[in-house]
Amino acid sequence: MLNFVKQNSQAIKMHIRPRRNRKNAVIRNMVEETNLGVEHLIYPLFLQDGKGIKQEIKSLPNNFRWSLDQLLPEIDSCIRSGLKQFVLFPAIAEKLKDKVASHSYADDNFYLHVIRELKERFPEIVLMSDVAMDPYSSDGHDGLVKNGEIVNDETLIILGKMALAQAQAGIDILGPSDMMDGRVGYLRDVLDENDFTNVSIMSYTAKYASAFYGPFRDALDSAPKSGDKKTYQMNPANKREALLEAQLDFEEGADMLMVKPALCYLDVIHLLKENFNIPITAYNVSGECAMVYAASQNGWLNYEATMSEMLLSMRRAGADGILTYFAKDFAEMVKR
């Protein structure tokens, strides 16, 4: 019987056996195609005016609204874990919101103050902003609402003022997330005319009208007061349209193109990576991270393994950089 089995297995001829390249960890590491490190990650932080504030976001556990004094030690601890890239979002008091988002470029806007302070105290970090009206808009939309319509060109003028104020405060990268037509070129002109040729634009290029932004809107209290964002954000059914958006942003001078959300849109990340020779980034949005937090709190998924696999999949799809709420946990995991 033994003889028979042996003979038989010797008879199986296979020249190509993929498992040989997986036979031990050294070989597996040598042939690994995708790498993921803390240098690829950008950490989103929510800011609030005031003192002593570190308020957890209910639908996004372990993420907080920070006042500047509480944020400083947090940034310090991120840097010690090797994490040096941040994207900042402001939660604005309701009474400061208006139709035209005027507080976004007001002298006493705390968001601009935080940018200045952080750049001064931590010169080695890279800061990215959000350019869109929604945190400052009494309508909760990314653009100016007139007779129930989100008007494009008048919004650009407001975004230009907001972007210039952020550049003056010392931001490294502008992140226009509004999806108005022509905004990248318009903002590039505003920057260049004011001698901010060194300020980069990471454009939210293929930003979809997604259900995965819920926890983010909770964090900022920024949900639209009426209607939805489907007249400016992209239809989740569309992929070729992402190429058009990417071509426009590229020609208008974007330095990097972002796809958002990431997890359900890996095909779009891949498509842009294949077609454009500038860095592609992905936004692993609040709802995607919330799913992992919830499942792991229930003991249904292993947190570190799941989030690492998700981030790796985005890198494999073609993302150079990833905006993710997992950034700090990932950095600390790697450090251990």
Ligand code: PBG
């Ligand atoms: C707003 C903006 C949104 C996000 C980033 N910038 C929400 C929206 O478009 O409604 C979502 C990010 C996330 O869900 O983590 N311009």
